[in-house]
Amino acid sequence: MSDRTQPTLSVRKLVVEIPTRHGILRPVDQVSYDIQPGEILGVVGESGAGKSMAGNAVIGLLSPPAHIAGGEVWLNGNRIDNLSRGQMRRKRGREVGMVFQDPLTSLNPLLPIGDQLTETIIEHLKVGKGEARRRAIAALEEVGIPAAAERVDSYPHEFSGGMRQRVVIALALCAEPTLVIADEPTTALDVSVQAQIIALLRRLCRERGTAVMLVTHDMGVIAEAADRVAVMYAGRLAEIGPVREVLTAPRHPYTAGLMASTPLASQGKRRLNQIPGSMPRLGALPEGCAFHPRCPRAAARCAAGDSPHIDSCDGRAACWFPIDASAKESA
Numbered sequence: 001m002s003d004r005t006q007p008t009l010s011v012r013k014l015v016v017e018i019p020t021r022h023g024i025l026r027p028v029d030q031v032s033y034d035i036q037p038g039e040i041l042g043v044v045g046e047s048g049a050g051k052s053m054a055g056n057a058v059i060g061l062l063s064p065p066a067h068i069a070g071g072e073v074w075l076n077g078n079r080i081d082n083l084s085r086g087q088m089r090r091k092r093g094r095e096v097g098m099v100f101q102d103p104l105t106s107l108n109p110l111l112p113i114g115d116q117l118t119e120t121i122i123e124h125l126k127v128g129k130g131e132a133r134r135r136a137i138a139a140l141e142e143v144g145i146p147a148a149a150e151r152v153d154s155y156p157h158e159f160s161g162g163m164r165q166r167v168v169i170a171l172a173l174c175a176e177p178t179l180v181i182a183d184e185p186t187t188a189l190d191v192s193v194q195a196q197i198i199a200l201l202r203r204l205c206r207e208r209g210t211a212v213m214l215v216t217h218d219m220g221v222i223a224e225a226a227d228r229v230a231v232m233y234a235g236r237l238a239e240i241g242p243v244r245e246v247l248t249a250p251r252h253p254y255t256a257g258l259m260a261s262t263p264l265a266s267q268g269k270r271r272l273n274q275i276p277g278s279m280p281r282l283g284a285l286p287e288g289c290a291f292h293p294r295c296p297r298a299a300a301r302c303a304a305g306d307s308p309h310i311d312s313c314d315g316r317a318a319c320w321f322p323i324d325a326s327a328k329e330s331a
């Protein structure tokens with residue numbers, strides 16, 4: 001078991017590479033972060049920023065030819081980036097639960113949901129059939145499935161999208177994992193249902209001390225759910241820090257741009273200023289900071305040399321000229 005001072009997940013200088021005919025791409029480049037027990041780390045960025053690859057790499061779900069080419073991943077104090085596929089498969093489910101955008105990725109359409117839950121519980125918790133069924137019903141009750149004792153024998157298609165995602169959360173949590181990777185868990189749902197699912201995930205993981213990596217393109221979901229946020233741009237971490245600080249006083253101009261293009265309910269008004277241009281392709285990254293061609297603060301230093309890294313900047317933003325909120329600047 002993890003002790004409370006040890007992060008549940010610790011990722012150090014993780015690099016994912018994809019060899020292509022035109023050279024090697026790095027969809028994840030030197031990414032480092034920790035997630036503490038009970039903490040939700042939101043990973044946000046535009047489409048193609050490398051968010052899903054960063055999550056999939058951690059749980060050994062990269063599709064070849066993508067592979068981990070550097071760095072380390074530690075789960076509860078054990079190194080896991082060098083495990084075999086079989087060893088990693090056993091960790092998924094038992095130590096790591098997964099919630100994906102489409103509930104039908106996780107649910108077998110041909111099996112009643114109760115069978116899927118009891119199978120997982122028996123496999124990972126080594127209890128008998130009767131006890132597993134009792135726990136399956138309790139798990140469904142906990143995620144808010146009405147009349148769980150009757151619905152336990154229903155098939156996935158007999159539930160609405162929101163209820164199906166509740167079942168997936170029950171399935172992800174039933175083996176009592178210490179880490180949950182949730183990749184766009186609410187993107188396919190109606191806005192009103194989205195908030196319920198986020199609140200549910202947050203409550204259950206808090207209660208159990210489960211660490212969560214929440215991958216989303218939606219700053220609103222981050223504001224709602226996350227304790228800390230990691231902002232990705234072109235495979236690299238642009239900024240990482242406590243969600244309140246990053247969202248109210250972003251230091252990286254990219255984070256500031258994302259915030260300016262996101263209508264947040266808490267801000268009371270819609271601010272919609274799109275960041276000009278688009279994220280560069282991985283095969284055509286500019287020299288220097290990958291964001292500099294779109295950056296309102298870019299200076300000569302940003303366009304040359306190595307890309308700035310959080311560790312070599314101020315520890316929060318990978319930027320040579322971070323925004324200083326105390327100076328009342330705006331990006």
Ligand SMILES: Nc1ncnc2c1ncn2[C@@H]1O[C@H](COP(=O)(O)OP(=O)(O)OP(=O)(O)O)[C@@H](O)[C@H]1O
Nearest residue numbers: 018025027046047048049050051052053054217282
């Ligand atoms: N087989 C592949 N060959 C080349 N590039 C790839 C391959 N698979 C993924 N990529 C690239 O890797 C990058 C990271 O993809 P990833 O899916 O992690 O991004 P994302 O931030 O999760 O985006 P989205 O929100 O659209 O899912 C993207 O630029 C994508 O184009």
